Amino acid sequence: MSIRPRKNTKKRDAILMASSIALILILVLLAQLHILNNYMQSVLMFVCVNMIMSSSLNIVNGYMGEFSCGHAGFMAVGAYVSSVLSLILFTDNKITGAALFPPESALVLFPFVIIAGGIAAAFAGLMVAIPSFKTRDDYLAIITIATNYIITTAINNIEKIGASRGLMGMKNTMYGMQKVINLPWMLIWVLLFTLLSVLLIKFLMGSTLGKGITAIRYDEISAEIMSVNTNRMKIIAFMFSSGLAGIAGGLFAHIMGFINPASFNILKSTESLVMVYLGGMGSLSGSLISAVFFTFLLELLRPLQIFKWVIIPLLLILIMQFRPSGLFGNREIFEVVPEVIKKIKSRSAKKKKSEAA
Amino acid sequence: MAFFLQNVFNALQWGSFYSIIALGYCLVYGVLRLINFAHGDIFMTSCYIAFFVITGITAHFTGISGPALFAITLVCTMALTALLGVLIERIAYRPLRRKGVNRLYVVITALMVGFILENGNLAFLGASSRRFPNLLEKSIINIGPIVLTNLKVIVIISAFVVFGILQFIVKKTVFGMSMRAISYDKFAIPLMGIPVNSVITFTFAIGSALAAVAGILFGMSYPVLDPYMGMIIGWKAFIAAVVGGIGEISGAFLGGFMLGFIEIFVIAIFPSSYKDLISFLILMIILTIKPTGFFGVAKSTKI
């Protein structure tokens, strides 16, 4: 009986964690010193929001292999719930009148406001999770798109939170935090929540519990006969995914300071779809990298305005045609890059051999 | 009572659009098991095609008007829209079908084609909305307390005519039989000498031509065109097809009217902004309880 060989990723994980924290500290410092101006900070924050959206959608569309096309709906739930809470708690607003707490308390309470948005979005995820027990593929896709529309049209009909005109005033929360200590608080919170989301996803999908979600993708029947409670897994996957989208939504709302239902329509959902399929279904590093790439692409294409929305769908069509498995397929950057390097090395070695001969 | 009957008539007219478009979805789904999400935008594009056809003709040939103009527009628009549908099939869907990839990728491609049609329209033609030219002299017909217009009657009749023709094609012609055969078994069919690709091409052509019929009639009834008009109507028509049972033509057709009735009566009772919300909620409920729709056939997978 031999000892089980352990894959020692502890060192690699430690390095990743340390460099992530170092990166966050550096970025915050650069922002505080105004080396990173407001525009750059906002691009950076949108990158982070997209990273959360992309990696959370990857849980359902990548690991679990379903086809959820309405991710922006859950973002909307998180955005609105956290914004309304923000306004009620920290600002004099049109909904409940005077602020309940002094704006300075936002420093401590803000993360809870965001998490509350996430929890609300997680429950909204049940709207898709429960139908998913019996429906799959195209039909589930329709349900997800319908959910997106239902959420946005419902918001459109609620006068108290601004309906189609939108909601604003969330920037006051940030000003409140800055009154206590003058730091780029929005950036800090966004970076922290992004790190948290990525860690949670990594932990869940690395566990045997999380592997049950992946088992559903390839063979749901096999999963059942191996004692995986597939319904429970679907609920976990959908709620976790929607919850993270809600967190992204809350952050998005506070970055912009203004939201309206039109920001969370099917076009926004499409952005998330592009990022997931570009990065590779089932690859966490893939979805993160493609989020970075895609956000920068959006910024680059901004002057083209509406043409942007011809190019992006075209991009996705091309991905579907030529590389539907995306950047990394379903593996992580740590496996793919060494392989690619190996391939290049062996090819150049072969070349050298044939030249020498 | 008059109120009720008036609304019934309005529902028939409104539902006709959904029905005709739903038939298009149904055809393609029936043959390919593909939900052509671009269909609603093909409908929108056909409105614009019709617009340009009419303005083009009236600019160069004076003296053509009324029924003649309508007829020419109908034929040209149907042909051009059919061409568009075939092009989309050839360029976007067929390569994926040939590679045998997961259906998921084709569905995403369809969704994206739709976006390109919408935003391409907006990008190239600008944001100002176009006004569909007047093709028909509207006249009002009064039957008792109910007010009808000749246009509305034409719309309703067209829907039934289209349905009749389609039923005939599908049930009574060899071509229709091939369409139905392909939906059952894509692999054995070529062995029977049926040219699968041609059948699929024709299916897309017919489906798109149907969208064009709906497009012209819609443009005549609601003359303000905008690039995003296809999105919501396409979705509703799709809901209608699913509610009726997307594999069955008669199901899709009836589904269109069902949705029309639901929407008209919702507006009669609730504020109109609730219309979309309630329609989508109904879709959700039906898909959850009976995913195959009212008249659809359940397919079981062998374990």
Add this chain to the structure above:
Amino acid sequence: MGSLLKIDHLTHRFGGLQALTDINIDLKEHQIAGLIGPNGAGKTTVFNLVSGFYIPTEGDISLNGTRLNGMKSHEIAARGIGRTFQNIRLWNEMTVMENICISQHYHLGYGIKDAFLQTKKYKKAEEKIKDEAWALLEKFNLSEHADEFPDNLPYGIQRRVEIARALSLKPKLLLLDEPAAGLSTSDVVGLIDYITWIHDNFDITIWMIEHQMQVIMTLCDQIQVIDFGKEIASGSPADIKSNPAVIKAYLGDETI
């Protein structure tokens, strides 16, 4: 030896199609039993009903006295019924090791919170799961393939992994659906040895559907024959070999 699996008057209909009529089976502990019959007879349907994919139209299925009708598949699996399929249904995008570990899903020993917070409870439980999976792979001489993906392995090895995976559930009853499918004659001999080895080394009842008579006749002590959803014979291999009804149903099949 007590009754392990009892099937009483099992009748099942798919809509208008009568798939099974009055099937009765009594499996004891530590048996090897066979279920044979022409194609389309309904054998896999019996297995699917036992696995919990459908709810029987009529009749009862009980495991150790507990009625299984209507129970969810994953619960039935956790109660001790392992299953393989005609075509290999391993998860090709997960390593062999991961394939084996999934069987512990019902008895993980931790919840989502533990996974998120990476608690000691979680880490200990994961170690235990992996250690047990490794021990099983060692027992099956498959440990060298632990980190490989199933579709990179030869067919015969994949079959073994599939059976090992089913056994990692620590089942009392193992359902094998045509384990010899796709195997060459020499591989079949290996399979017979393999199943014998499993039977000797694990406290388990094996019930198999098979078309290769060599496998059935060598291994099984009790054989049931069904045709068109009805039982046409039942008994020892010797009884079945000479049963005229069986021979008639198998006209054209392999020589017994």
